[in-house]
Amino acid sequence: MIRLIRVFKSFDNGRSYAVKDLSLEVASGETLVLLGSSGCGKTTTLKMINRLIEPSAGTIEVAGEDVMKQDPVALRRKIGYVFQGIGLFPHMTIAQNVAVVPRLLGWPVQKRRDRAYSLLELVGLPSERFADRFPDELSGGQQQRVGVARALAADPSYLLMDEPFGALDALNRELLQQELLKLKQELQKTIVFVTHDIFEALLLGDRILILHEGRMEQIGTKEEILSRPATTFVRDLFAKPARQLAAFRGLRDAKH
Numbered sequence: 001m002i003r004l005i006r007v008f009k010s011f012d013n014g015r016s017y018a019v020k021d022l023s024l025e026v027a028s029g030e031t032l033v034l035l036g037s038s039g040c041g042k043t044t045t046l047k048m049i050n051r052l053i054e055p056s057a058g059t060i061e062v063a064g065e066d067v068m069k070q071d072p073v074a075l076r077r078k079i080g081y082v083f084q085g086i087g088l089f090p091h092m093t094i095a096q097n098v099a100v101v102p103r104l105l106g107w108p109v110q111k112r113r114d115r116a117y118s119l120l121e122l123v124g125l126p127s128e129r130f131a132d133r134f135p136d137e138l139s140g141g142q143q144q145r146v147g148v149a150r151a152l153a154a155d156p157s158y159l160l161m162d163e164p165f166g167a168l169d170a171l172n173r174e175l176l177q178q179e180l181l182k183l184k185q186e187l188q189k190t191i192v193f194v195t196h197d198i199f200e201a202l203l204l205g206d207r208i209l210i211l212h213e214g215r216m217e218q219i220g221t222k223e224e225i226l227s228r229p230a231t232t233f234v235r236d237l238f239a240k241p242a243r244q245l246a247a248f249r250g251l252r253d254a255k256h
């Protein structure tokens, strides 16, 4: 499991805080969604879990061990990471990109390739068409799927996903969301998933954590949050899509 205990992060020696006094626990097999608007500290929080960013104060544990006492490379190998905005290696083929961690782990070539090909199929990119291309020969949404396949490659117990479906159109997004739901049931991964999309949070999160200006506004199941919003901020956040949905229904029904 993953645990944060009173974590703070400042990028300017304490003048301001990107993350303020954040404590949370993600149970084994659970998906926690970090939800909040741009700049609220989602990516910073995620990156502190695998030490891409180091906290200014507080403790972070993965599998019961302080991450600051773990070797960062070993730590990152057991945690799949989907970067916000893709981050594929441009000089590597798609199959090589997917197999980066298996290669670091010393898997034999054939096993690496089989794994990459089957993951490409899983994310809807047939290997015969995509495996040998380079990232700049794929659309943004296709590249994002490669990023998801890459994070899954070494079958890590932990997955950190930073707006992994952000560049996808609504249909493909739904497809991958459904795939992730299936995967999560089958493979029992512990997942921290970042999004600013409320519907995505409601669909994927066993629990949802709402961040605002680096602080936790609320954490809970969707039922808890929808029925008992802890703050005005949370209430307003969920009131907006409800209004949009009502407006959409109004438009649709007016046609008949």
Ligand SMILES: Nc1ncnc2c1ncn2[C@@H]1O[C@H](COP(=O)(O)OP(=O)(O)OP(=O)(O)O)[C@@H](O)[C@H]1O
Binding pocket: 011, 018, 036, 037, 038, 039, 040, 041, 042, 043, 044, 045, 084, 196
């Ligand atoms: N390396 C950095 N140096 C200085 N400030 C940073 C750095 N990284 C992030 N910040 C600041 O920390 C705050 C939180 O940033 P973060 O990237 O965590 O936001 P986010 O919630 O992921 O936003 P978005 O939805 O736009 O991706 C922002 O105010 C940002 O400008």
Ligand SMILES: [Mg+2]
Binding pocket: 042, 043, 044, 084, 162
């Ligand atoms: Mg971000």
